[in-house]
Amino acid sequence: MKKNIWMKRGKRAFAAAMGMTMICTMVGCGNNKTKTEADVPTVTIWSSGGQEVREALQEIADAYNSNEEYSKVAKVEIQFVVSGTSEQSLPDRLSAAYKAGEKDTDFDLIAIDDSAIANIEAQTSEDFFEDIDVSKIPNYDNLIFKDNIVGENFIPYRGTSVYLAYNSETVKNPPKTAEELYQWIEEHPGRFTYNDPTTGNSGFSFVANTIYNQLPEEAATSSDEKWKTEHTKEWDDGFALLEELHPYLYQTAGKVQYPMKNAGSLELLANKEVDMTPAFVNMVLSQKAMGTLPEGIKLTQLEEPFLGGLAGFMIPSIGKDKEAALSVIDFYLSYEAQAIDWNTMFASPVVDSSKLEDLEHEDWLKETNMESLRYFSIGMLQKDIAARWMEEIGSLAQ
Numbered sequence: 001m002k003k004n005i006w007m008k009r010g011k012r013a014f015a016a017a018m019g020m021t022m023i024c025t026m027v028g029c030g031n032n033k034t035k036t037e038a039d040v041p042t043v044t045i046w047s048s049g050g051q052e053v054r055e056a057l058q059e060i061a062d063a064y065n066s067n068e069e070y071s072k073v074a075k076v077e078i079q080f081v082v083s084g085t086s087e088q089s090l091p092d093r094l095s096a097a098y099k100a101g102e103k104d105t106d107f108d109l110i111a112i113d114d115s116a117i118a119n120i121e122a123q124t125s126e127d128f129f130e131d132i133d134v135s136k137i138p139n140y141d142n143l144i145f146k147d148n149i150v151g152e153n154f155i156p157y158r159g160t161s162v163y164l165a166y167n168s169e170t171v172k173n174p175p176k177t178a179e180e181l182y183q184w185i186e187e188h189p190g191r192f193t194y195n196d197p198t199t200g201n202s203g204f205s206f207v208a209n210t211i212y213n214q215l216p217e218e219a220a221t222s223s224d225e226k227w228k229t230e231h232t233k234e235w236d237d238g239f240a241l242l243e244e245l246h247p248y249l250y251q252t253a254g255k256v257q258y259p260m261k262n263a264g265s266l267e268l269l270a271n272k273e274v275d276m277t278p279a280f281v282n283m284v285l286s287q288k289a290m291g292t293l294p295e296g297i298k299l300t301q302l303e304e305p306f307l308g309g310l311a312g313f314m315i316p317s318i319g320k321d322k323e324a325a326l327s328v329i330d331f332y333l334s335y336e337a338q339a340i341d342w343n344t345m346f347a348s349p350v351v352d353s354s355k356l357e358d359l360e361h362e363d364w365l366k367e368t369n370m371e372s373l374r375y376f377s378i379g380m381l382q383k384d385i386a387a388r389w390m391e392e393i394g395s396l397a398q
Helices: 007-027 051-065 091-099 116-125 137-141 180-189 203-213 218-219 232-248 261-270 281-290 322-332 337-346 361-366 381-392
Strands: 042-049 075-082 109-113 155-160 162-167 276-280 297-300 309-316
Touching: 042 091, 042 261, 042 322, 051 281, 051 322, 051 337, 091 109, 091 116, 109 116, 116 381, 137 309, 137 322, 155 322, 155 337, 155 361, 162 203, 162 261, 162 281, 162 337, 180 232, 203 232, 203 261, 203 276, 203 381, 232 261, 261 276, 261 281, 276 281, 281 297, 309 322, 322 337
Parallel strands: 042 075, 042 109
Antiparallel strands: 109 309, 155 309, 162 276, 162 297
């Protein structure tokens, strides 16, 4: 991270002017072809997840709609499917529309975690999401994660990473490596937990790390079945280690219990029923800001970092406003939008964070920057891990 956090006002003004010039080049500002308000298309962003994701998407959409130049190109609306409800899931909705042969739908943009893409493509087709012409997205130059593994049909707009969250009042010297963590768990029975990995990705990250720390580095960014079929020993060793750790985890009523969802393990940490758990950075920081997690809860990363990922935009082939959608992606990659994302949900920026202004808890951003993200994308192998965990590890708690 650069030392000079604040840009000089003159440079900011010049950059802003250049940014508006590029937008006007895209949409023809000031000429007779400028669209009237009635002609401006609505670009609908569909997403799912927790309430904090919804709020951040909406805050940025509101900023887009109130921007003098961008609002000439499109109006943004958010459609959100909250996780854990009885609503039809977003992948199922997309699959149903695709199989019904629908065209020109309001599925204009999909804001999605990279780990969920394979599931949607499995229910639709490999070319369901269209390649994106980044030459029409001026703020793409701001992006520091251009090589994002997923491909040319995915534009990241925020990062996500799992850290080790711990109670600094009781843990004076947190583990620095995976081996030290495993040793700490065995030396402090009942004081560590991870959530059921089928209900939340912070727990899944712990399970996946246990396996993928034993595999070549390139395995963490490949969905090739060979990493399971040709490396059965590494998988077996990983699950054997998870089974070995099982008796030393958090217990209630004399039995090991794996909390449900990412929030479940954080609740145990907040109540001081455990001293340590893997957790998403943004969830920990948000709860600390609200006061639901004690100030003594700290974050640290291991030398073998917990696996992280990116959330980004994709354009379905069944969407109706593909050109207008590009201007929406462009705004979400602006420094203004990236600062809103941090201030709303402490989402890790995907641009140079030293160029963001008016940040809340800027010190937290410095401590949790994602410049060394250990990227993780294994496609449908994620389901294989979750299924095997349920059969071999989850069953031990019954």
